[in-house]
Amino acid sequence: MSDRQKTRSRPTRRHTFAPSYGAILEEGVRRRSVLKGFLAAMGAAALSPALGTAHAEAAGSSLTFPELRRVRDTADHWPEGYERQILARWGDALFADSPEFDIATLDGKAAERQFGYNNDFTQFLPLPWGEKSSNHGLMVVSHEYATPFLMFPGLTDENYREKLTDNQIRAIMAALGVSIFEVKKTDGKWAIVKDGKYNRRVHMSTEIDISGPAAGDDRLKTKADPTGTVVFGTISNCNGGITPWGTMLSGEEGAMDVFAGDYKKLPNQELVERQGWDEDENDIYSVSRVEPRFKFEEEPNEWMRFDWVVEIDPFDPSAKPVKRTSLGRMTHEGAPSVAPPLTAAWRSSWAMTTTSNIYTVSLPAIPGTRTTAPPTRTCSTTAPSRSPSSRATARCAGSRSLPARGHSARKPASRARPTSCWRRALRPISSAPRRWTGRKASSRISAPASFMSP
Numbered sequence: 001m002s003d004r005q006k007t008r009s010r011p012t013r014r015h016t017f018a019p020s021y022g023a024i025l026e027e028g029v030r031r032r033s034v035l036k037g038f039l040a041a042m043g044a045a046a047l048s049p050a051l052g053t054a055h056a057e058a059a060g061s062s063l064t065f066p067e068l069r070r071v072r073d074t075a076d077h078w079p080e081g082y083e084r085q086i087l088a089r090w091g092d093a094l095f096a097d098s099p100e101f102d103i104a105t106l107d108g109k110a111a112e113r114q115f116g117y118n119n120d121f122t123q124f125l126p127l128p129w130g131e132k133s134s135n136h137g138l139m140v141v142s143h144e145y146a147t148p149f150l151m152f153p154g155l156t157d158e159n160y161r162e163k164l165t166d167n168q169i170r171a172i173m174a175a176l177g178v179s180i181f182e183v184k185k186t187d188g189k190w191a192i193v194k195d196g197k198y199n200r201r202v203h204m205s206t207e208i209d210i211s212g213p214a215a216g217d218d219r220l221k222t223k224a225d226p227t228g229t230v231v232f233g234t235i236s237n238c239n240g241g242i243t244p245w246g247t248m249l250s251g252e253e254g255a256m257d258v259f260a261g262d263y264k265k266l267p268n269q270e271l272v273e274r275q276g277w278d279e280d281e282n283d284i285y286s287v288s289r290v291e292p293r294f295k296f297e298e299e300p301n302e303w304m305r306f307d308w309v310v311e312i313d314p315f316d317p318s319a320k321p322v323k324r325t326s327l328g329r330m331t332h333e334g335a336p337s338v339a340p341p342l343t344a345a346w347r348s349s350w351a352m353t354t355t356s357n358i359y360t361v362s363l364p365a366i367p368g369t370r371t372t373a374p375p376t377r378t379c380s381t382t383a384p385s386r387s388p389s390s391r392a393t394a395r396c397a398g399s400r401s402l403p404a405r406g407h408s409a410r411k412p413a414s415r416a417r418p419t420s421c422w423r424r425a426l427r428p429i430s431s432a433p434r435r436w437t438g439r440k441a442s443s444r445i446s447a448p449a450s451f452m453s454p
Contacts, residue, residue, distance in 0.1 A: 085190055087183065096195045111203075117143050121140070125140060142240055144253070174205070176203060178312060181199045208321045210305070211229075219301055220305055223299065224293065237251070238332060239336070240336075247311050249310070249324075252332055254276075256303070259283065311324050
């Protein structure tokens with residue numbers, strides 16, 4: 001890992017609209033106040049009818065466990081009355097035919113059938129959909145980035161890019177992306193259902209459609225895809241969210257680290273600089289050695305096909321993921337959704353934020369839509385130590401145990417932080433078309449000619 005990765009500032013400067021989390025802790029603000037402020041920041045105009053209800057729900061939260069005192073040590077801690085169980089580690093089998101994890105022989109084909117590396121977004125979705133089950137459901141987990149010199153023996157942070165083998169590079173490509181898998185609690189113990197019909201991996205080689213105003217644009221066309229509507233892979237999947245219709249939104253954040261070549265040869269240097277692609281050190285996984293499309297000189301438009309929001313349907317493994325270009329191209333820290341309670345006619349609004357943009361969507365009536373939401377889960381991931389044997393934990397509040405866990409080495413110091421998610425998911429249950437009209441602020445989203453360089 002280069003010093004640039006450890007210390008560089010973010011391409012897009014963050015704007016502060018609220019007190020820092022540390023300041024909130026100092027003031028001792030209760031969770032419901034935090035939630036109220038969060039919803040207000042999401043756009044009072046769009047959600048004003050629902051704010052009162054949302055605040056009432058927060059006041060009646062099931063998160064009644066005693067809060068942990070602030071601690072500073074090397075041990076993990078969790079609330080009294082809870083327990084922790086390892087559910088999934090990097091390389092664990094997700095399918096009945098998944099090979100056993102063997103670091104000496106690991107390659108891309110094997111890694112595509114195993115749990116990925118370095119968790120970020122983590123969500124528990126009860127099964128069947130709409131039920132309040134805490135004993136059976138889907139885990140939806142994104143894998144943002146890899147740390148090769150901690151994954152494979154004999155590598156250091158100074159020489160790993162030169163020493164990685166082709167098989168190891170392919171394994172890294174497969175270990176990133178998203179893991180979706182069924183879990184079940186039996187006799188007090190959680191386990192992966194390896195023959196679960198929803199189990200799925202999305203990675204850097206998965207075929208993904210491109211939709212929205214950018215689809216088909218000349219700047220998205222490549223030799224492999226002259227239509228500009230299909231891309232292979234998703235990169236740097238940071239936080240995300242669950243939409244009212246039950247799909248996952250995953251924010252791609254920081255694809256610039258994966259590409260190689262001379263960025264000065266790219267068109268639109270103002271955009272290159274503004275979005276943080278003007279780096280002399282890139283290609284952190286040496287992917288261009290096995291996939292030439294990740295080298296600027298080989299495929300000048302490939303870089304434009306990443307740093308979008310990807311929509312994935314966890315309840316339909318046969319459905320191709322889709323990059324939703326209407327939600328903008330940037331380094332997406334996440335894509336959370338907030339939806340007010342639905343009426344029988346389901347004509348309401350919901351809001352979504354992707355890093356610095358807030359969008360509201362008006363939903364027309366869809367017959368047969370559920371009018372109640374499944375239970376909310378609050379999840380987070382943490383990474384305990386920088387060692388190949390370290391295991392990050394993914395914790396879900398609202399049950400008496402912490403059902404999920406993923407593997408991770410800690411992020412570099414400048415990026416290390418726990419992640420959390422608050423999701424309210426509502427899913428249509430009819431076969432009616434999913435119609436929606438996107439709006440940014442109060443105006444309709446259009447397809448401007450400079451959609452990639454606003």
